[in-house]
Amino acid sequence: MSDLEAYRTKAAAWLASMVPTYGKAARQGLSEADDLALGRQYQKAKFDAGYAGINWPTEFGGQGLGHLEKVTFDTEEMKHGFPSFYFGISLGMPIPVLMQFGEDKAWVKERVLKALQGEEIWCQLFSEPAGGSDLAGLRTKAEADGNGWKINGQKVWTSWAHYSDYGVIVVRTDPNVPKHKGLTYFWVDMKAPGVTVRPIKLVGGDSHVNEVFFDDVKIGDDHRMSPVGGGFAVAIATLMIERYVATDSAGFGPHLDLFVELAKDTELNGRPAIADGRIRQQIARNYAMRSGLQSITARAMAMMQAGMTPGPEGSLNKLVAVRSRQKLSELAIDLQGSDGFTYDNHASQKEDWTSSWINAPTGRIAGGSDETLLNTIAEKILGLPQDHRPDKGVPFNQIPA
Amino acid sequence: MSILYDEGQQAIATESRRVIEARVNKEELLPLLETTGRYHEGYWATAKEQGWTALALPETYGGLDLGLIELGLIAHQVGRSLAGAPFLTASFGAAKAIELYGSEDQKAKWLPGLASGETIGTVAFANGANALPARPGITLTGERLDGIMTGVSGGLAADVAVVFANGSGMPMLAVAELTDVTRDPIASFDNSRLYADLAFKDTPAETLAAGGAAREAALHILALQAVITAHEQTGGAEAMMEIARDYAVTRRAFGQPIGAFQSIKHRIAELYGLVELARANCIHAASREGQSDFIIAAAAARISATEAYDTASRDCVQIHGGIGVTWELGLHLHTRRARSLAIEQGNLLFWEDVLVDRLTGEAA
Numbered sequence: 001m002s003d004l005e006a007y008r009t010k011a012a013a014w015l016a017s018m019v020p021t022y023g024k025a026a027r028q029g030l031s032e033a034d035d036l037a038l039g040r041q042y043q044k045a046k047f048d049a050g051y052a053g054i055n056w057p058t059e060f061g062g063q064g065l066g067h068l069e070k071v072t073f074d075t076e077e078m079k080h081g082f083p084s085f086y087f088g089i090s091l092g093m094p095i096p097v098l099m100q101f102g103e104d105k106a107w108v109k110e111r112v113l114k115a116l117q118g119e120e121i122w123c124q125l126f127s128e129p130a131g132g133s134d135l136a137g138l139r140t141k142a143e144a145d146g147n148g149w150k151i152n153g154q155k156v157w158t159s160w161a162h163y164s165d166y167g168v169i170v171v172r173t174d175p176n177v178p179k180h181k182g183l184t185y186f187w188v189d190m191k192a193p194g195v196t197v198r199p200i201k202l203v204g205g206d207s208h209v210n211e212v213f214f215d216d217v218k219i220g221d222d223h224r225m226s227p228v229g230g231g232f233a234v235a236i237a238t239l240m241i242e243r244y245v246a247t248d249s250a251g252f253g254p255h256l257d258l259f260v261e262l263a264k265d266t267e268l269n270g271r272p273a274i275a276d277g278r279i280r281q282q283i284a285r286n287y288a289m290r291s292g293l294q295s296i297t298a299r300a301m302a303m304m305q306a307g308m309t310p311g312p313e314g315s316l317n318k319l320v321a322v323r324s325r326q327k328l329s330e331l332a333i334d335l336q337g338s339d340g341f342t343y344d345n346h347a348s349q350k351e352d353w354t355s356s357w358i359n360a361p362t363g364r365i366a367g368g369s370d371e372t373l374l375n376t377i378a379e380k381i382l383g384l385p386q387d388h389r390p391d392k393g394v395p396f397n398q399i400p401a
Numbered sequence: 402m403s404i405l406y407d408e409g410q411q412a413i414a415t416e417s418r419r420v421i422e423a424r425v426n427k428e429e430l431l432p433l434l435e436t437t438g439r440y441h442e443g444y445w446a447t448a449k450e451q452g453w454t455a456l457a458l459p460e461t462y463g464g465l466d467l468g469l470i471e472l473g474l475i476a477h478q479v480g481r482s483l484a485g486a487p488f489l490t491a492s493f494g495a496a497k498a499i500e501l502y503g504s505e506d507q508k509a510k511w512l513p514g515l516a517s518g519e520t521i522g523t524v525a526f527a528n529g530a531n532a533l534p535a536r537p538g539i540t541l542t543g544e545r546l547d548g549i550m551t552g553v554s555g556g557l558a559a560d561v562a563v564v565f566a567n568g569s570g571m572p573m574l575a576v577a578e579l580t581d582v583t584r585d586p587i588a589s590f591d592n593s594r595l596y597a598d599l600a601f602k603d604t605p606a607e608t609l610a611a612g613g614a615a616r617e618a619a620l621h622i623l624a625l626q627a628v629i630t631a632h633e634q635t636g637g638a639e640a641m642m643e644i645a646r647d648y649a650v651t652r653r654a655f656g657q658p659i660g661a662f663q664s665i666k667h668r669i670a671e672l673y674g675l676v677e678l679a680r681a682n683c684i685h686a687a688s689r690e691g692q693s694d695f696i697i698a699a700a701a702a703r704i705s706a707t708e709a710y711d712t713a714s715r716d717c718v719q720i721h722g723g724i725g726v727t728w729e730l731g732l733h734l735h736t737r738r739a740r741s742l743a744i745e746q747g748n749l750l751f752w753e754d755v756l757v758d759r760l761t762g763e764a765a
Contacts, residue, residue, distance in 0.1 A: 260761055274761055284753035287697075287760060288704040292678030295404065295685040302405050313677040320674055371663070377673055378666035382646050385661040 004305065007069055012076045014049055018042065024081040024348070036163060039083035043118025052116040053091075060099050060112045068304050074246035081348065085208075089159045090115055094122035094168040096241045098187065101225040101234055111166070123190065125155040125169035125212060126235065132157065132365075133372045135170070136179045136232055137391070137399075140214060142171040142186065148220040149173075149186070151194075154213050157366070161197045161210040164190045170235045173228055175397040182396055183231035186223045193217070204359045205345035247314075249293035251321030252363060253349060253356035256286055259332055262353075266335050273335055286328055293317055312381045319373045322363040329357035404688050406470070413471055418478040420447055425484045427731040433485065433593040434737070437586040438557050440486035440593045444479075448489060449518035458496055462512030469625065469687040473632035477683075480636025480710075480742075483734045485593040487745065488521050490633070491555040494626040494746075495522025498563040499576060502609040502618050507576060511561055523559035524626065524746075525550040525599060526619050532747030533565065533619055539601055541566040541573045541608070546601035554745050556597030557586055563609065564601075565619045574615040577606035591741035620755070624699035626746045628686045631699075631706035634742050635679040638706070641713035641735050642672040645720045659720070668716050675709035682706070700756035707749050710739040 020026065022042040027035055046052045055070040056062025063069075077084065095115050102108035114120040131137035140153025151171055161167065167188050174182035188195070194217035199207035226234040250256070260283060263274040273279050293316065300310035332353035333340040340354070347355040364370050378384040391399045406414070424443050433439050448454055457472045458464025472493065479489060496515040499507055514520030528534040529551065539548030546566060553562070559579055566573045583600040610618040646669050649660030659665050679702070686702035689695045714736045718725040725732050743749065757763075 256760075264761065274757075280757045281753055283760065284700070284704055284756045285708075287756060288682060288701040288708075289678060291685065291698070291701045292681045292705055295681035296677065299404050299681065299684065302403070306405060308405075313681070316674050316677060320678070371667070374667040374670040375663070377670040378660075382666075382669060382673060384646065384649060384666045384669060385658050387661060387663060387666075388657065 002305075004068055004072060008072050008076060011051065011073045014051065015076055015080055015082075018045065018082065019080060021045075022082045027081070027083055035083050036086055039086045040118035042082055042084065043087055043116070047117045053112070056096070056099065056112075060109050061116055062112075066304075068301065071246050071301065078246055078248065081350070086121060086160055086163060087115070087118060089124055090120075090122040090164070093124050093238050093241055094166070094187075097168060097225070097234065097238045098122075100237070101185070102187075103222065103225075120165040121160055121163050123158050123161045123164040123167040123212075124238070125158055125161075125167045125188070126238075127155065127157045129154060129156050133369055135235065136183065138170060138172060138183070140169070140171045141175070142173050142184060142219075145218060148218060149223070151186075151188070151214040151217040151219065154211060156200075156209075156211050158197075158210045158212050159208055161190065161212050162199050162207075166190055167212075168225070168238070170231050172396065173231075176395050177229070178393050179391060179396045179399065180232045181229055183235070184224060184228050185226035185231035185234040186219060187225060188217065188219055188223065192219070202359075202362060204349075204355065204362070247293065247297050247317040247321075249290040249297070249317070249321055250350070251318070251323075251325030251360075253322075253325035253329060253360065254332075254351055254353060256283065256290060256328075258351070258353075259283065259286070259328060262332055262335055268335075279331075279335070282328065282331055286324060289320060289324055293321060312377075315373065315377065315381075318363070318367065319370055319377075322360060323370060325356060326360035326364065329353045329360060333357060404684050406474070410471060410474060414474045414478065417451070417453070417475045418481070420451060421478050421482045421484050425482050427483075427734065430483055430485065430593070430734055431728070431731055434591070434734075437588055437592050438595065440558070440595060441484060444484040445486045445488060445518070448486075453489060454492060454518035455516040457493060458512060458516045459500060462500075462508060463516035464512070469628050469690045470684075472629055473683060473687045476629045476632040477636035477639075480633035480638075480738075481640040483637070483640075483738055485738075487523075487555040487594045488518075488558070490626050490629045490746070491524060491559065492518070492520075492522040493629060494524040494622050495559075495561060495563045495576075497625050498524070498574065498609060498618065498622045501621070502574060503576065507607060507609075511576070514560075520561060521555065521559045522561045522563070523553055523555040524564075524622060525553045525556070525562050526565035526623065527552065527747070530748075530750070532623060532751040533616065537565045537567045537572060539564060539566045541568040541575055541606060544606055544608070546575065546577055546604040546606045548601055550599045550601070552587060552596050552744075553599050554741075555595050556599050557584055557595040562599065563622070564606070565615070566606075568608075568611065571612045572615045572619070573608055573612075574610040574618050575606040575608050577601070577604050589741070591737040594741050594745070620696065623746050624696050625690070627699050627703040627752065628683065628690075630742055630746050631679065631683050631686065631702040634706035634710040634739070635676060635683050637735055637738055637742070638672070638676050638679060638709035638713040641710075641717040641732075642669060642676050644732070645669050645672065645713070645717040648721055665720055668720065672709075672713050672716060675705070675712055679706040679709040697756060697759050700752045700759075703747070703752045704749060704756065707743045707752075710735075711743060714739040 053062030054065050055067050058064040128138045142149040142151045172182050173184040194215040196213040198211045200209050201207045263279050266273040296313050300314050303310045343354050349355040349359045453475050455464045456467050460466045499511050515522050528538040563576050585598040587596040589596045649665050652659050682702040682705045686698035689698040718732050
């Protein structure tokens, strides 16, 4: 058994031992507040067992292991439905950026340790009402204010802001230069005066994203994590962290086996639906698509193990998997016919077709929309030209609204 | 088998690409479309000279003892360059059937010639829409074949065929020398595949497998061939994607390269996704030879590669506009090949059923 397989076996055993306390059954019926409290305990348990900050440097309280161990653990963890998503953004982007760009190392270490143990949560304040895909078009501004800065504006789609202690934020510090050049990167205290968080209820019924308003929020210059005007580079660095993450060829929807079971159990025109060519074709095409994604992931892992850099095809997973999941979920609801109207907004989107369907659009938009991902593939991988961009090189305050 | 190509395998890919690109070109391929019975002889001479015919056959019989991964890499390059002549897949299928299910005498008789490429083999299983028919089109009585096999790829040139026949109520896998068989050439949209109807009349044949074992053996041979064809299709799809990309960055309209329009660039990005999924499935399938999930992996490779090649050839022509449908530009070589390869060794419908039967436990 390779070292990595040994690691996987040990992690899988530890995760299995956590199921009675933190698994799906234990979470059943909990309010979000109680579920978050359970999640904090689970995060602490991970920290104590050496499964938090797996690939982070030991000087910040991480385990100092490699990316492969991290992806291996995440892949195993994903199978169980633990209350870990509250910390996904926090530990996925803001904290790694803080470790990389934070100036006061002692303070940084304190924050990292608290975040790793689930005591503190960080959010990422990037998207705005006027710009999601067009990140550099953001309008929230920070003006010099004595020795520090004063922030005014609004962010949106901020995951877990309502539970967050801190956030990282990109703001405009100079509107007189082209849009990418007038941005600066800071951290903010989410409990500071002038910060207002308002949850947004999404179509699936949950409210994990928020609007965040900044009204004369004053911060010191020691909150600054980039050169003045150099914020865009740090923002991109944030988005480039964890280029290879644990993927799910089911697009975070139900496994194909569940669809096969449904088709076996459903009668269509007096025969099992599994005998219907239209259903069979969708099963076959979905299987081929998912097995292709799995093979891409397996190859990327093997390359990393061999010390090689995986190819860019890893970027296909979300694009291909989520929209396929959306269509397959529609077909699954079709298959249930008049039995398919039921809806339980607590059902898991990995197990329930209706929950998978209603939440699929979020997956196709968040973290890079399908269209943005296609642009990235076209431009970065295939060398196709950028779109026509009338705002290019134009000072931000002269771009036609 | 690893899913990472080792140095030797990478060298096979690089070298075969170099050789094929140097020796096969569009100007030679286009005239082959307008006549039956001709293929690119330079390509086949190269395949023999380079040992590609021997690649995946046992050393005892003049082979090189390599496998699907290596032959797949060659097929990928063949697909990129449309090198044509179906024998790489057809001869390989016939040889594997004889190697896996034949007697020592049969192996000694056929394999050395198939390995050197001096003997050309083919596989004749299909009956119209049915790649593996419940009632094969030809009958095996005693050791004699009678009946017509339609649309046999490579049929105009093959010296030996492995056939799926009806032997007094049960399927039979048999091998037959084609010397005295009547070959009726098919005027096809892709003539260098040498399609022919083969008329067997009291033709001597030797049994390789009978009954359920014959069906299982035939499916296994089809799957081995399908993995090679899937590589060829992926190579073709990759070429069409690259041709589309190259055109989109150079051709200008409305004051900019047409690749700056999202209707064009997204289409090409989608092709990239299809090509990479097909490639990943091909690599996976080639690494699963001999494993219990091989048929499933082969079906997945075949399905995604067929989808990739058809879509890439369709979209590449569309992106070119009018020039794309000219004879001279030759994109239609790929359009044609995408369809001929989609049919050989079982169409999408066949492989979708094979796959779903296995996923649902309907097939053992």
